[in-house]
Amino acid sequence: MTSNGRDHFEIPKDVRSMAETSFDQARKAFEQFVSNAEAAAGRIEERNSTMRAGARDISTKALAYAEQNVQASLDYAQSLLKAKDFTEIMKLHGEYVQGQMRALAEQASEMGQTVGRAAMEAVKPNN
Template identity: 80%
Template structure:
């Protein structure tokens, strides 16, 4: 083959068209992949924000309950120190136990609602 033969080598039109079509198809597939990856990353970030917000709500409520329960216990201890006799101590103890049982039941119910709401927000589809 002469040097001129190599210099004038051309890719057949059909092969060039097929290569260009394949290249264009690959480019579109890659662009779609990147677009989907970006959308997925955005949804994950949104979901993480929802989960974090729910966790903050749960933590804040748990801390508020702890403060309330500790304060209630301190108030109870103070009332016991001021009790005049055993019967007053027993009455104060009964009142404290009943109050704490009510408070704990309310707190458990509220915490259940907060956890449920956080879980629902975490799995709710974002539009």
């Protein structure tokens, strides 16, 4: 360690706690979103073969969203490891939370549209 103490960087407990809380909230929101999507997919899949295609689309989207969100979390964690100071940590955290909230809003909108299309297909009379 140098005499000025800059070689050893420790993330303050309050910052770590705030980051963990935000991460847990984002994870819970996404888990609820996936749970709701899976429940909707399960109900839709009970219809007919037309709906099975819609359910597969919903499941595929849910998995893709999960992968995107996990990758974003891993990227965020990696960026925190490279942070040089508290200011940079706070900037990274703010960017991550804002990005995840935007991503979750977009994902929810897209999933809602997909579920809506699948539901409309389910109620169409067979010719």
